[in-house]
Amino acid sequence: MRKKIAIASGKGGTGKTSVSVNLAAQLSDTLNPDSQHVALVDLDVEEPNSLLFFKDAERFYHDDESRPVPVWDEKACTLCNKCSQVCEFNAIAFLGTKVLVFPDLCHSCHACSVLCPEDALPMQEKRMGELSYYKPTQSNLSLSEYRLDIGQPSAVPLISSAIKRINQIPGDNQIFLLDAPPGTSCPMMEIVKSSDFVLLVTEPTPFGLHDLQLAVETVEKIDRPMAVVLNKAGSGADHLIDNFCELEGIPIIARIPQSRKVAEAYSRGELVYKINDEFHEIYKSFSEDLVNMLKTLDLE
């Protein structure tokens, strides 16, 4: 089975990272290590923190992530002004005697570079962040982390680049868990649209419901199958989430109870599913149900 699963939430603070790291570790325990690999990809690029929960993981690869932007070659330019007219993102200004490129506005579409009759806008790589691959102790689990440089105007190019890399990883027996940034803006959409299935993590509060509704709307527009993970269950108004999901026909695949022990384990950077039998069983059944849901996708 080869599947990409986005783990998203309409708002921050729902426990999305906790769900991602515990699900990844439990899935790797549940699945046959000889035949199925689990890759947790931390795409919460402005503050990736999954690594905090895999303290023994060793980093085995590290690289810069960059994207192409045009650079003006003054000597070659004949000041025809085609470039600023073609750029849909106002990333090029034609000033009559010179051309200004604004790399932060550039979407790396190559249009100006291709259309310039004098080859006066060659594309050059510009660093936007970095990636690291880690090997946790479980044999069939890997962790990759993408980190955006401070000052970068958008997370989307780095996320797109990460997804391209994921798509190039060979092998049919791969489950990728893509930990998305909170919210429903472009970075989350970029991840959801490249995924086969979406897990939406929420909490039982009016705010949780409001942001879950926005997240569901977004996923529906992109037309992806989804399930809800109710975190901190029993701590508030579970019925709000239950009623909404029933009305929308969205399954609640797991309920993670609110617990002081969970909060303490989280604050120590420990995996919650290991703290006692109750949480082990919850994550085990969550993993099994998820695998079964993914299998049904192949049948549809």
Ligand code: SF4
């Ligand atoms: S399209 Fe090329 S030649 Fe024309 S103004 Fe832009 S950089 Fe100069």
Ligand code: SF4
């Ligand atoms: S590469 Fe595309 S977005 Fe960037 S400056 Fe050229 S036309 Fe504009």
